[in-house]
Amino acid sequence: MNALGARLAILDRSGKPTRISRSVATALALALVAVIAWLDYFTGDFSLAVFYLAPVVVATWYAGRSTGWFIGLLSAAAWLLADQTASHGGGELLRPYWNAAMLALTYGVVTHLLTALAQLQAELRKRIEVRTASLTEVHHRVKNNLQIISSFLTLEAEKLTNAADKAVFSECRDRIYSMARLHEQLYSSGELSDLDFGAHLREMAEMLVHSHTPPGCSLALEVRADPVAMDLDTGVTLGLIANELLLNALKHGFDGRSEGKLTVELRAGNPNQMSVRDDGRGLPPEFDPRSEAGLGIDLVRGMARQIGAEVKIENAPEGGTRTTILFPSLAPRRPDPTTKL
C-alpha cells in the first residue's frame, strides 16, 4: 500500500494528501468499481465481491472515510445491479438485496478499520517526530555542554606554565572530543542505539597522532579496523580506553626516536579484540603487567572491568609493546520503545 501511495499520493507539508491526490484516488476507485462490476456482470461470480474491497481501500486510504463509505455503497449497488441483470434463474427474491446490504456493511467496517489505522499511523508519525526532535535537542545540548567543559579546560590550562601540566589538560580535551564524536556518529547514523566503533577508532587514532606525535619524530600510523557495532555506553568506555592506550603509546613508545610506527587493530569476533602496538623498545624486563600500578593502567583496568573486558600488556613478537583489550561481542542494545524522554 505504501508503494502504491508513493505513486498516487501527493502530500502537503504536513504529510496529508492534497486535493489532487484525493481526486485521483476517487477517480481510480470509481474506475475499479466499473471494471469489477463489468467482470461481475459477465461471470456472475459471487466471489468477485471480494475484489470490490480494492477500490474501497484506495478511496478510504487516500480520500478519507466518507469517500470510502461512498465507494463501499456504490460497490454494493454495482454488485446488486450486476447480479440482478446477469441472473436468469428464479431463486429467492430478497436474497440479492440481503447480500448487497451485507456487502455494504462489510465495506463500511473495512472503511472504519482503515480510517482508525490511518489515524493511528498519523499519531505514531507525530510521536516519532516529537521524539526525534527531543533527541536532536538532547544531543545538541550534550555537545554544547561538552564544548563548555572543553573551553574551561582551555582557559585553566592558560594559567599553567609547565608544559607537562598543560599536556594533561590537552589530553582531557582530547577525551571530551572523542566522546562528542561518538555522540555525533550515533546521532547521524540514524540508528540511535548502534554505532560503528571501527570508524570511530580510526578517526580518534588519526586525531591523536596529529596532535600528540613527539616532536622530531616521523610517525607512521596503521589502522586495521573491522566494523564492530555497539551501544553508546560500551562505545564511550571503549573509546576512553583506546584514548588512554594511544596517548600512552605516543608518550612512551617513541621517546627520543626520529621515526616509528603505531599500529591500531580492531578485530571482530568472539571476543572482539582491540590492540595498540608501538614498535619501540618494549616493556622493561622488571615489568609485571599483573602487579603494575599507576593511574593510567588502573583506569584502563577499571574501565575494562566495566564492559567485561580483559587487558593484556605484552612485548609483541614483531617488537615493541602491545596492549590488547578483549571484549565480549555484545548485540547492540535496542532502545526501549516504552521509555519516555
Add this chain to the structure above:
Amino acid sequence: MTNARILIVEDEAITVAALKRELTSLGYEVAGTSGATDEALKAVELHKPDLVLMDITLSGGINGIIAALAIRGNFHVPVVFLTAHADERTMKRAVNAGAFGYVLKPYSGAGLKAAIETALHKHHTEIESRASGLAC
C-alpha cells in the same frame, strides 16, 4: 593565512573566551566578538573582519544561518559555522546559505584551523576568479 582578522559570533561567554585564546595561539587576530545575530551584522560593518566564526543558534531575532546570508550578501565576508548541530538538515541549510566551513562543537584546534584556512583560501579564489571574469 595567519594574521587574518576573525569576528567571533557566539553567545556562550566561556566558549568565546576559549576561542579568543585558541585563535590567537593559532596566529589569528580576533577582530571582535558578538553574542547576537543582529549585533553581528553591525560588528561586521564596524570591524571589517576577514572571516566570521559563528554559532547557528543565537539570540537576536534571526538565527545564524539567516545572519550568514546577510553577511555574505552585504559584506562579502566568508562565514564558518561553529555549532553543535550535526544533523543533515541543518548542515544542508548552512551549505545553502553559502557557508565556507562547518566546525562541530566541541572543536579541536587542528580542525578549527583547517576550516578557517580552507574558508579563507576559497574566499580568495572566489575573489580572484571574479576579478579575472570582470577583466575578460
